Amino acid sequence: MTVQLPSQIVVERFLPTVRSMLAAELAARGFAQREIASRLGVSQAAVSGYLSGERGGEERFAEHPRMQATVERIAEGFETGRMDDYEALAELLELVRDFEDRGPICALHEEEMPALEGMGCDLCVRGRDRAVQAEREVLSNVRRAVRTFANAPGVAAHVPNVGTNVAMTLPQAAEETDVAAVPGRIHAMRDGVNVPANPEFGASHHVATTLLAATAADPSIRGGVNLATSDALLAAVPEPFEVAAFDADYEDRRARLASLFESGVPQVLYHEGAFGIEPITYVLGGSAVEAVARATDLVARAEET
Template sequence: MTVQLPSEIVVERVLPTIRSSLAVALEQRGFTQREIADRLGVSQAAVSQYLSGDRTGDDRFARERRLQETVERIADGFADGTMDDYEALAELLAMIRAFEDRGPICAVHEEEMPALQGLGCDLCVRGQDRRLQAERDVLENVRRAVRTISNAPAIVDHVPNVGTNVAMALPDAADATDVAAVPGRIHAMRGQLNVPANPEFGASQHVATTVLAAAAIDPSVRAGINLATSDSLLEAARERGLDPLEFDPDYEDRHERLRSLFSESDVPRVLYHDGAFGIEPITYVLGETAVDAVETAVALTA
């Protein structure tokens, strides 16, 4: 892995793309190569390469609608005299700032540095702080947990129709936005698990609700996974000394009802409901971390 600054992406990828696109737009408006070179601050030979297609920049940025619109606006302004170099620079800086803040520059940065994936480039936007590190640790733990179940074929048979999810809360989480999970949930397809995206905060509702209720009573329990309720799953839990706790499947006030239940009987590692009209029977396996919860779930389904 190469350590790369986002400013390098701007200089090496975005700026050449802007110059190439702007050179073409200015030529279409009747500018000569010399005039284009003067506007862009490059040599006439470079302009010739832009116009011939030898230097086109990065397609990932060239396809961006905002870049295209900005280039057209600047070209029109140069052509009719309503925009000077200062105003053009202001337009480009605004675009680049937008691209850097969870935009296409952020996406390319994550491609170049996989260690940043799932962080939304918060390191660049917010800087390194203790909460950011906690978020990074949680996201990485959920990613590891997802890899674990992806390599456990037996768990496919226990994925509910609504899909399964793996969730983990930050320490002192306040609501679902402090819980990381897989957007769109994980589904069983052709005997395998389909993981649609990297984990993000705020991507779960029901698993997050259960995790938050558990963490409110026992802060060490911050993660969980949902599976389809079955006799075999519950029996496997009992055989391992994990006595499953049954709860009411109704969604209304579930967080408060679970908190009350946990405060009376301690937080279990396995809890379940048998469903109701329009509600599929679901079992939740809880743990201190996402990996912990998933490893328990894998053991129960093996």
């Protein structure tokens, strides 16, 4: 993949298309090739190429109703004398801006640079949005963490029946919609795990609740993953890590965790379950990647015992 500016698409794809269409429209209205060349700012040979079809354009531009209407309006303006070059340029610039803002130029740009998918126009038209950039970084971090988790040996045995989730908060997160996680959770499947979808914001409740309480107490803690509580897993926690237990009850959990975290946020947090509630251990870290690294290390240690 190469870095490409939207202006390159304008020059290399849009401009040849609109010139070809204007040349054909003006020729149909009786303009001579020399006059067309003068109007378009190209050579007469180029006009000949446009009219013979040797210089084709971008189909999605040529078939767009807004493009067709603009070309017809400019050609008619030239024919009747009601439009000069300045006004024609204004028409084309307006069309380019329209096409760049979630239009066909934006679509082509995203195809050329997949990293822009879903946000190309937000970057190119509206400029860098720090909030959008933060969301992008969080989603990327969770995706990397999920891949690490899914490929780690032995993790399937430590996935709870309710499923595992890998999550990360935005900076200064306050609500569940500020937390990115895997929709539908990660579930054990034979000797491996199944990841049903890419991470999204607002896709977690329980891991998000734990993370929101943790990051409110310590903003450096933004990532977490849940595993099934077991004696082997807890015994595998290395000595420098802090471990804390809490009540499994869901009622007022966030407030109770906030109270627990007043004395500091542990790296490992667990409960032993209750009626209808499976025992769960939460491994926390500065990011989803860090939390998963800690969790997979615990799993490896537990498997060795």
